[in-house]
Amino acid sequence: MNKRKFITLFLLLLFAAPVTLFAYRDRMVQTQREAEKQVIATQYQLRSVMGNSDFFSEDDYYRTAARVYAGALKRYPESVELGQRLQNLTFDRCGDNAVPEAERTALKDSLINYYKDLYEKNPKSAANIYLYARTLDDYERRLKLGDEILKLDKKSYWGHELKGWSLSALERYEEAEKSLRRATEIDSTIPDAYADLVTLYYETARPKELIGAALHAYELAPHPMLVVNEFWVARDKAEGLGDYESVLELDKARFHKRTEVEKDLLMDISYYAETLASTYRALGLPDSALLLLDYRLAYAASVSPKWESGVLFDKACLEASCGNTEKAIKLLEQSMEKGFTSYAYASTDSSLQSLRGDARFLGLVSQMKDAAKVEAGSNPLNAPAPDFTLVSFTGDTVSFSSLRGKPVILDFWLNCCAGAGAYTLKVLEEFQKSHPEIPVYGVGCDITDLPGVAGQFSKWGVKLPNLVCTPDVKDAYGIVGTPYILLIDSKGVMKYYNLGYGHGEASDQTLLDKLEWWLEIIE
Known part of the structure; x- marks a missing residue:
């Protein structure tokens, strides 16, 4: 092999090797991400199945979910995401008033000591530093631990996220935003920094940025329940401002991100359809609202007449607000036939204002009240x-x-x-x-x-x-x-x-x- 060919081959290997290694690393990261999502989804499946069964207690659920996470962490010991969720199980148990206070205190102390021990054994592990920091109530100390992670790796997502989270808690909002934004630049597929930004923007009264961060967090979260608080903070803020375009975007995101368990899936779709329909009504888009209410009605009819009656009432309100009096009256009659007795809602709902002078409507409300009285007096405890x-x-x-x-x-x-x-x-x-x-x-x-x-x-x-x-x-x-x-x-x-x-x-x-x-x- 002549000298020129040797140099050419050497240069090819020199540039190809890092590319191959990076590709392999990215593939491994992607594989881990998918595994993490599956494990997190499993936790919420357990929550649904065990929570609706007489055979399992809260302790059974926590122990089973903890074993699932512990098993996954044996394969991915440096997974901050899985470590977080396992910690959160214990945090939730520590906050459960059904557990005796002494037991909760001992549980929290053991959690802190466990992660402190991991950190002291391997202080060069970013995962150990981060997870130990999460157990501390001292945000100044958390901030220092975030800096420790960044000394090990300036491009650590979790280092910047921990630092931003701590700075926000210390009300150093400008610095916090820079750190959290840096985290999203390093990895835009993890929801945590966006969730932290929701809190920051709420505290600094920046509703537009708050809503945007909440949308990102919700779309990226492996399971909707992980960011449910951030979602509702954003939605309540948008609704309070009368920003129904943003409410619609949030409701659409929630409608399309549903749980994996079939029973929950159908119920979620039905519930989301109701709130999304309300948003369409507020935006003056009755046809879109009616389409979703029809979907909800089809599901409600398969559950119970009482549930179906409520959806028929919602449809009546929508038709009345659009000036369709005859359709509204007909739907109210159908609602009553299915067992609707909420006369007070019929009397006060502003959507039915146009029917207030209609004798048929007043008669229906009176019948609802009579039925409600009979219902209220049935099945005494005795x-x-x-x-x-x-x-x-x-x-x-x-x-x-x-x-x-x-x-x-x-x-x-x-x-x-x-x-x-x-x-x-x-x-x-x-x-x-x-x-x-x-x-x-x-x-x-x-x-x-x-x-x-x-x-x-x-x-x-x-x-x-x-x-x-x-x-x-x-x-x-x-x-x-x-x-x-x-x-x-x-x-x-x-x-x-x-x-x-x-x-x-x-x-x-x-x-x-x-x-x-x-x-x-x-x-």
């Missing part, structure tokens, strides 16, 4: 109310036995949903104005900071007394969801309850009417 002795926010002791001889209303609410509890208590204050002889108590469950909660209720102007519920009383009354508003008769027998609540004039009026109907029945 079970003795468990006795209790609880302490109020003001330190007074209240025993249920002392309340016998007259009807009593208890409004159970959870600490995590204190706002909903305060709202329903304000509605019940209106009821008590007409019935001052009936005691009404709020009963707060899972309260961890009594002075803080009591202070907040005072700021909200809640005047009705509140009791601090103990775990045994919560279990005795079977409280799972709240607000749970319970009417107990003068003999101490639980009669009727209302679970859940929607804010607004229609919900308020429905609750007040229900209470009056219940009193008629028990007196």
Whole structure:
């Protein structure tokens, strides 16, 4: 081989080898990304399947999901994405009030010590540095750890993301944005930096950038639930500004990014169709809204007549808003035939304003109210109310036995949903104005900071007394969801309850009417 050919071959190898190595590295990265997405999807499939089964507990779910992640991390030990999700399982468990506080504290301490130990054993691993930093509450320390990662690799996505996240928490927003933007330049396929930017733009009142970052995060996330908070922050902001073009873009993204489990898939499509239809209505595009409502109606009909009745009502509202009175009346009749009884919504929905003077509409509303009254009085509980002795926010002791001889209303609410509890208590204050002889108590469950909660209720102007519920009383009354508003008769027998609540004039009026109907029945 002559000298010229040798040099030519050498140069070819010199340039080809790095290209081949980079191609191989990119292929391996892509393979890992796909594997990560599949593992994350598996977690949410487990959540859906195990969460809807009587055979599995929360502990079963957490243990099973943790094993899935641990197995995947054996193959990809430097995967920050998988490490994050495994950490989040433990974080979620630490925040679950159903787990005893001592157990939660021990769990969190073990998590911190585990990642601290990994970091100290291998402080040159960017993954170990990053995952250890996530366990710390000290954002200055997190920031220093982000710099440690960048000393190892100036082009580390996770180094810039950690640094930007920490700077944002420290309210150094300009520096934070630069770091987070740098992360998106290094790798535009990972959602985390975009999710961090949503928070930053929210704090700095930049709605357009917030919505754009949320769209990127939502489109890139391996599963929609990973960025659901960022999505709703953006959507609420856009809706609050009347920016329905942005709302539409967000709703479209949500409509097209659905879960993998077939049952959830159909339900998600139906739910997304409803909100997307509402957005089309707001934009003045009734044909597009009607198309989606028809899709939703087809699914609702396969589930239950009650669900179908609600979609028929939505269609009636749409037709009425477009001036199609006869179609609207016909749809309202069909809705009633399927069991629609939400008379208060029919009375207050602005879309039906054009029907207010129509005798047929007024007759339908009256029939809905009569049906709602019958429905409210059906299936009484007829079970003795468990006795209790609880302490109020003001330190007074209240025993249920002392309340016998007259009807009593208890409004159970959870600490995590204190706002909903305060709202329903304000509605019940209106009821008590007409019935001052009936005691009404709020009963707060899972309260961890009594002075803080009591202070907040005072700021909200809640005047009705509140009791601090103990775990045994919560279990005795079977409280799972709240607000749970319970009417107990003068003999101490639980009669009727209302679970859940929607804010607004229609919900308020429905609750007040229900209470009056219940009193008629028990007196």
